[in-house]
Amino acid sequence: MKRYILLFSFTFCLGFILSAQTNEKPTRKPVFDVHVHVMKVSGQGAPLCPWFLSDMPGGDPADENPPAFFDSDCLDPLPAAASDEELQEEVVGRIRDLNMSMIAFGDPEILRNWIKASPPGRIIPGIGISNAKSMSVEAFRDSLEGGFYKVMAEVAPQYQGMSPSDPSLDPYFAVAEELNIPVGIHMGTGGNGVANLTRPNFRASLGNPELLEDLLARHPKMKIWVMHAGYPLMEEMKALMGANAYVYVDISGMIWSYPLDEIHAYIKGLVQAGFEKRIMFGTDFIMWPRMIETSMGVIEHAQYLSEEQKRDILFNNAARFFRMDKSQFDWPVAQQ
Numbered sequence: 001m002k003r004y005i006l007l008f009s010f011t012f013c014l015g016f017i018l019s020a021q022t023n024e025k026p027t028r029k030p031v032f033d034v035h036v037h038v039m040k041v042s043g044q045g046a047p048l049c050p051w052f053l054s055d056m057p058g059g060d061p062a063d064e065n066p067p068a069f070f071d072s073d074c075l076d077p078l079p080a081a082a083s084d085e086e087l088q089e090e091v092v093g094r095i096r097d098l099n100m101s102m103i104a105f106g107d108p109e110i111l112r113n114w115i116k117a118s119p120p121g122r123i124i125p126g127i128g129i130s131n132a133k134s135m136s137v138e139a140f141r142d143s144l145e146g147g148f149y150k151v152m153a154e155v156a157p158q159y160q161g162m163s164p165s166d167p168s169l170d171p172y173f174a175v176a177e178e179l180n181i182p183v184g185i186h187m188g189t190g191g192n193g194v195a196n197l198t199r200p201n202f203r204a205s206l207g208n209p210e211l212l213e214d215l216l217a218r219h220p221k222m223k224i225w226v227m228h229a230g231y232p233l234m235e236e237m238k239a240l241m242g243a244n245a246y247v248y249v250d251i252s253g254m255i256w257s258y259p260l261d262e263i264h265a266y267i268k269g270l271v272q273a274g275f276e277k278r279i280m281f282g283t284d285f286i287m288w289p290r291m292i293e294t295s296m297g298v299i300e301h302a303q304y305l306s307e308e309q310k311r312d313i314l315f316n317n318a319a320r321f322f323r324m325d326k327s328q329f330d331w332p333v334a335q336q
């Protein structure tokens with residue numbers, strides 16, 4: 001009888017030790033979200049329907065109410081986090097449960113809180129500059145040399161009505177090039193009616209990926225990724241990536257907003273053109289936590305992608321671009 005008790009205790013202890021160990025190890029293959037906005041929550045935001053831009057009927061400037069920017073009227077809208085605490089809990093929970101890493105930029109205080117609450121190294125902070133008036137070149141250099149910020153993002157001159165090759169931004173890019181800091185530049189769209197409903201300086205034409213050519217020529221050692229993959233200008237995106245071997249893209253924003261068939265056609269087009277090793281997963285996360293798994297599902301369910309291509313897009317390409325040490329993700333490299 002004693003022997004059984006002893007055996008039981010031993011088995012129980014072993015089981016406990018094993019499960020404790022298992023709990024600490026990631027149970028999922030790693031995911032890298034290269035495009036996460038960090039901001040303070042101000043009140044309860046409206047729920048969001050993924051792929052809501054499937055319907056853009058427009059309107060008339062004489063109408064009393066302008067067309068809606070977002071849409072909450074669908075079967076399963078994504079709820080917004082209601083407080084800073086809830087948002088942090090949801091984000092950090094996903095970093096642990098989904099074995100995620102992320103490039104995150106925005107409110108510095110919230111960003112530091114998220115980093116403190118997350119496993120080490122999983123949140124890589126970025127600092128963006130879209131307009132020379134917002135920060136001096138010296139202050140920008142100090143921020144990067146301080147060592148906290150590892151990435152220059154999100155740079156979004158398109159919203160200011162400016163080309164990314166505008167000379168006023170050049171000294172900032174020169175600092176990033178000198179310090180070997182990767183740069184993320186917004187090239188694409190800005191939502192339904194962005195130019196006449198929300199951001200009057202925005203110009204669709206300034207999202208043309210070919211506008212990056214002069215900038216890249218002036219800074220041959222700078223490493224950039226084109227945020228939102230220059231959607232919807234796929235041919236120009238292919239031309240730029242073809243001519244510039246170090247340019248990567250992220251598929252954030254478009255992945256949860258435009259019609260699913262349209263998103264798949266765009267990603268498939270870039271893969272078909274040979275750029276599968278330079279496409280990175282990103283969400284353009286704002287305040288709807290379930291946006292993360294909703295966006296991951298788009299890649300996981302893509303019929304035209306092999307398992308290897310999915311892993312490349314969800315993790316490997318970003319790990320390579322940001323020069324991460326893959327061993328820290330605690331998942332056998334062979335299975336990635």
Ligand SMILES: [Zn+2]
Binds near residue numbers: 186
């Ligand atoms: Zn953007």
